[in-house]
Amino acid sequence: MSDVPSFSLGGKVVVQFGGTGVLGRSLVTALAGAGATLIVASRNRDSLASLATKEHEAGRTVHVDEVDIGSEASLQALRDRILATHGRIDGIVFNAVSRPMKSYDDNLAAWQASMDVNATGFFATVRAFGDAMVGQKSGSIVNIASQMGSIGMNPWLYEETPMQIPPDYFFHKGGMINLTRYLASHYGSHNVRVNVVSPGGIYNPDQPQAEAFVTRYGKMTMLGRLAQAREIGGSVVFLLSDASTYVTGTNIAIDGGYTAK
Template sequence: MENNIFSLENKTIIITGGSGHLGSSMAESFVKYGARVYLASRNNDKNADFSRYLANKYKTDVFYIKMDTNNSSSVKEAINHIMLKEKKIDVVVNNAYNGKTGEMLTGTESDWMSSYDGSIHSTYRVIKEVLPIMVSQKSGSIINIASMYGVVSPNPYIYGESGQNSPPHYGSAKAAIIHFTKYLAGHFGKEGIRVNCISPGPFPNEQTQQHQKEFMAQLCEKNPMGRIGKPEELQGIAVLLASDASSYITGQNICVDGGWTIW
């Protein structure tokens, strides 16, 4: 892949939540393009299973490490371990998310705080540990995963009685990630570090697709392309932002949403 600007050969990539619904697809694309990939999350068993699957499929090493992005010590320990082994970190994808559901009137302050902790605060913790490494290297790409609901507010009418309503803290925390991305790009661009954001549109998981047919129809009707997204449709943008093909792209929030945010 020497002459391929999308090649990820010799790049060390950490992806948090790398064995989850969307993270697993992005992680696979990194492996496919030649990177040394570390799946990082609290669920080490799931990480181990998925790393074995990828290693067998692509006949290469795929690594995993336990990292609780809600815990600064856990993040620091995991990053230190990877640095001892790899001596560099080229790309970090902040994909992990954990948060509460709920409505504005019935949700609690605890729901709000815990959702921020598992979103923007988790992104901050990882970047806080990785950034000095990238500054020292004079290179690096940080990819933050936000959401279309960090750009536009959810239309309550499409949710009906599905129980899938997006809570108030979700979109506001994702909007914070988008702004944080721009801040970092502005302050560290001269250090050779690029920071960008991907905002996925409607990518409901398999369980939602199977059990919420009316809601799924509403999602498709709202979308200009008339359908939901498939996890593999995040692979192209993920590889682009991780590779040298995006060497002059920074501070951007790229919506992969089938056109959702045009309205």
């Protein structure tokens, strides 16, 4: 093995769950641009078709497939299709998220619906694909959490705005961070690495944030601003690549210094 670290994903088969949001689209471009054979999976294959077309036009290879994260059978079927086609799975990126809960006072049914994807679905996904990596004695799992999994809510950020941050988001992102540590321990002896990245607030041009929030959020960071979606992908590529072969059980904060300030 060369002593020069390789950040390339060339020759690696990577599955990304969740690809249509502002961060998901940016991750697709980053992973495909790094050379991965990328399969993007969601419940609605058609919603990914235009994304795949744009990536192909840019000279990057992206495949799309259908999966219901709430169904273990669907996840296993997707895994088996990918193995039958590509022969191996070198990495997964869990970026899927469901946001049925809108406020603290929402019906408990919304909380339960959130857990079906963000807790049970997350675990089912990692177990189905992590177990496949055990058989090949290699693999890298990267989970997309949030800085909100490591801190409490700051009501000041949302004053003078209509924005609400429901409690389920804090619950499942915090749980994702610590379950990542458990999974890293569980799979470590099989040379399967499990890490998590925790982005801070990301500017979304499709849904502009309230001016008061943008100003206040910037004051909470060391860099004085929200992130751009393209600034998250580099850490994910690193964790999937052979440049990070001794990195596991780690949470990388990509938050402009918010949680360190």
